[in-house]
Amino acid sequence: MTDVFGAGATEASAATGVTPGRPPTNAQRTEALESLLVERGYVTTAEIDRLVEHFLDDLGPMVGSRIVAQAWLDPAYKQRLLTDADAVLAELDVGSTQTEHLVVVENTPEVHNVVVCTLCSCYPWSVLGLPPAWYKDPAYRSRIVREPRAVLAEMGTEVDEGTEIRVWDSSAEVRYLVLPMPPDDVGELHDRTIDELAQLVGRDAMIGVAPAGTR
Amino acid sequence: MDGIHDLGGRQGFGRVPYEPDQEPWHETWEPRAMAVTLAATRVAGTNVDQMRYAIERIPPAEYLTAGYYGRWIRAARTLLEESEVLEGGELPAAQPTGALRAVDRPPRFSTGEMVRVRDLHTAGHTRLPGYCRGRVGRVVLVHPGFVFPDTNSQRAGERPQHVYAVRFEAATLWGEGAESDAAVHVDLFEDYLEAA
Numbered sequence: 001m002t003d004v005f006g007a008g009a010t011e012a013s014a015a016t017g018v019t020p021g022r023p024p025t026n027a028q029r030t031e032a033l034e035s036l037l038v039e040r041g042y043v044t045t046a047e048i049d050r051l052v053e054h055f056l057d058d059l060g061p062m063v064g065s066r067i068v069a070q071a072w073l074d075p076a077y078k079q080r081l082l083t084d085a086d087a088v089l090a091e092l093d094v095g096s097t098q099t100e101h102l103v104v105v106e107n108t109p110e111v112h113n114v115v116v117c118t119l120c121s122c123y124p125w126s127v128l129g130l131p132p133a134w135y136k137d138p139a140y141r142s143r144i145v146r147e148p149r150a151v152l153a154e155m156g157t158e159v160d161e162g163t164e165i166r167v168w169d170s171s172a173e174v175r176y177l178v179l180p181m182p183p184d185d186v187g188e189l190h191d192r193t194i195d196e197l198a199q200l201v202g203r204d205a206m207i208g209v210a211p212a213g214t215r
Numbered sequence: 216m217d218g219i220h221d222l223g224g225r226q227g228f229g230r231v232p233y234e235p236d237q238e239p240w241h242e243t244w245e246p247r248a249m250a251v252t253l254a255a256t257r258v259a260g261t262n263v264d265q266m267r268y269a270i271e272r273i274p275p276a277e278y279l280t281a282g283y284y285g286r287w288i289r290a291a292r293t294l295l296e297e298s299e300v301l302e303g304g305e306l307p308a309a310q311p312t313g314a315l316r317a318v319d320r321p322p323r324f325s326t327g328e329m330v331r332v333r334d335l336h337t338a339g340h341t342r343l344p345g346y347c348r349g350r351v352g353r354v355v356l357v358h359p360g361f362v363f364p365d366t367n368s369q370r371a372g373e374r375p376q377h378v379y380a381v382r383f384e385a386a387t388l389w390g391e392g393a394e395s396d397a398a399v400h401v402d403l404f405e406d407y408l409e410a411a
Binding site: 029030043051055154156162165167172174209 | 220221222223224225226228229230231232233234235236237238239240241242243244246247248249250251252253254255258267270279281282283284285288289291292295300301306313314315342343344346356358359361362364378380382388389394396397398399400401402403404
């Protein structure tokens with residue numbers, strides 16, 4: 001399993017027993033519920049381990065980055081992506097977990113798109129993996145719909161005056177992916193391989209809070 | 216319900232704690248909480264709308280401080296306790312997966328049409344963000360049919376229906392002080408809408 005936590009992050013797994021008078025920590029709640037499910041025979045620790053490994057090792061923004069790179073290179077592919085992203089996804093071997101219906105929205109000099117879920121934290125898992133903490137934070141969820149230009153500027157993305165900002169609140173089961181513009185300094189796109197271009201497509205650009213090329 | 220989870224447009228939360236290219240996980244219990252929660256909802260035989268409603272019922276102060284996966288693990292416990300499983304009841308049958316459903320009637324609204332969000336104050340679970348209630352917007356996308364969360368969360372039927380991406384101009388939502396050249400699109404179920 002990938003070690004993404006480093007050596008210092010053992011507090012949670014070492015946590016056992018609740019301190020009297022204190023509410024249990026999230027780690028303790030997790031452990032207690034897992035124990036209950038295992039003791040009753042509904043699930044095994046190995047099954048939970050496998051799920052955790054799947055989250056850590058298999059999910060990520062790789063699929064999204066490749067889709068965007070391909071769209072930069074191939075106008076017909078891009079057109080299909082913008083009109084029927086589900087068909088494009090169906091050709092790739094990605095599950096539909098949390099992405100039953102995908103809509104891709106294109107950034108242009110005239111339009112900047114940005115995605116949020118104000119009610120919980122819906123996110124296109126199958127193309128972007130799992131969401132970063134800031135995406136789930138009340139500050140992002142509350143403010144990006146009300147003052148998107150100010151919030152994007154705070155996050156380091158100045159959207160030109162006159163460029164329309166379109167916020168997409170994924171309040172149902174539709175999921176959104178932003179197709180960012182290629183970076184200005186990328187040169188001739190067709191001199192690059194799809195893998196090289198995919199390297200330029202960061203997850204944050206596909207949420208709409210950063211330009212491509214900044215990862 | 217008009218709960219703390221309905222965060223769109225609320226003020227006072229300060230700066231977004233943004234770090235570029237942040238990893239999705241921060242502590243070892245987080246992916247474990249996610250895995251245990253998914254297992255628990257399978258055992259309890261609940262659907263995603265029941266899960267979201269369980270999250271929304273976390274007391275407001277706790278909702279804000281528990282963190283994302285902290286909310287998950289609390290909701291998982293609630294769902295398990297509300298099922299009959301822990302009292303030795305039979306494992307419930309799994310519910311249909313996914314939320315996409317074929318809807319045989321044509322969409323009531325079409326692209327370009329102006330619609331008003333009904334003044335609904337649902338006591339239970341709903342996917343109607345409070346900030347667009349009563350507002351008028353334009354349909355920009357007609358999505359396929361989906362299970363209706365308001366009833367599915369109560370196990371009162373799937374009632375599948377079309378969903379629409381409705382565009383609200385910023386000034387419609389936030390008044391005179393709104394940012395210029397901005398619009399918010401909200402995905403709204405047909406039952407939330409009426410012709411404007």
